[in-house]
Amino acid sequence: xxxxxxxxxxxxxGGRGLGKATALAxxxxxxxxxxxxxxxxNLKAAVKEIESRGxxxxxxxxxxxxxxxxxxxIENLKISxxxxxILINNAGIASFGTVEQMDPAVWAQIIxxxxxxxxxxxxxxxxxxxxxxxxxxxxxxxxxxxxxSASTSAYSASKFAVIGFSDxxxxxxxxxNIRVCTLMPSTIASDMSKDLQLTDGNPESxxxxxxxxxxxxxxxxxxxxxxxxxxxxxxxxx
Numbered sequence: 172x173x174x175x176x177x178x179x180x181x182x183x184x185g186g187r188g189l190g191k192a193t194a195l196a197x198x199x200x201x202x203x204x205x206x207x208x209x210x211x212x213n214l215k216a217a218v219k220e221i222e223s224r225g226x227x228x229x230x231x232x233x234x235x236x237x238x239x240x241x242x243x244x245i246e247n248l249k250i251s252x253x254x255x256x257i258l259i260n261n262a263g264i265a266s267f268g269t270v271e272q273m274d275p276a277v278w279a280q281i282i283x284x285x286x287x288x289x290x291x292x293x294x295x296x297x298x299x300x301x302x303x304x305x306x307x308x309x310x311x312x313x314x315x316x317x318x319x320s321a322s323t324s325a326y327s328a329s330k331f332a333v334i335g336f337s338d339x340x341x342x343x344x345x346x347x348n349i350r351v352c353t354l355m356p357s358t359i360a361s362d363m364s365k366d367l368q369l370t371d372g373n374p375e376s377x378x379x380x381x382x383x384x385x386x387x388x389x390x391x392x393x394x395x396x397x398x399x400x401x402x403x404x405x406x407x408x409x
Contacts, residue, residue: 203253
C-alpha cells in the first residue's frame with residue numbers, strides 16, 4: 172500500500188462534518204492538512220484537533236464559489252503551508268424544493284458552490300500537481316448525482332455535474348500520474364444532513380462521517396499503479 176505520511180492535503184469544507192472527519196483521518200495517517208471554509212471559529216477548532224495528531228495544519232477562509240478568493244487563498248497557502256499533494260473537494264451546500272417552488276437565486280447558489288466551487292479549487296491547485304507529475308484529487312459527489320429525486324433538482328444537477336467534471340478531468344490527467352476519483356455517498360450523519368433533517372444520525376443505522384473518511388484513506392493508500400475511478404457508499408440499513 173502507498174505510504175501517505177508526510178504528504179500535504181487540502182480539504183475544502185473541512186471545518187465540520189465529512190470534511191473535518193476526513194481531515195482528522197488524514198492527520199492520523201501522518202498527512203499535513205489544510206482546511207477551508209467560511210466559519211473561522213469552526214476552522215480554528217478543527218485545526219487544533221488536526222495538530223494534536225502531530226502534523227502541520229492550516230486553514231483558509233474563503234468562498235469556493237468565488238474564483239478570485241480561491242486563487243488568492245490557494246497561492247497564500249502554497250507559501251505558508253506547502254505545495255499540495257492531495258486535494259479533497261468536499262465543500263458543498265444543499266436545499267430542497269420543487270422546481271416550481273425553489274427561488275432561482277437558491278438554485279443558482281447551489282450550482283455556484285457545488286460545481287463551480289469544485290472547478291475553481293481544482294483549477295487553482297492543479298498546476299502544483301502537474302508540476303510534480305504526481306497527485307490525487309478526490310471529488311465528493313452524491314448518490315443524488317446518480318439518480319434524481321422529487322425536490323432535489325438543484326442538488327442533483329450540481330452533483331451530476333461534479334461526476335461529469337471528474338470523469339473528464341480524470342481522462343485529462345491520468346497519464347500525468349494524477350489520480351482523480353469521484354466518491355458518491357448516500358445519506359451520512361453529517362452536520363449538513365442533520366441540519367436539513369435528512370437523518371437523525373443514529374450510528375446504529377446511518378452512515379457516519381468517519382465511515383466516509385475511511386474510504387478516502389483506503390483509496391489514497393492504493394499502489395500508484397491502481398486508481399479508483401468512482402465509488403458509492405451506502406448504509407447496510409435501507
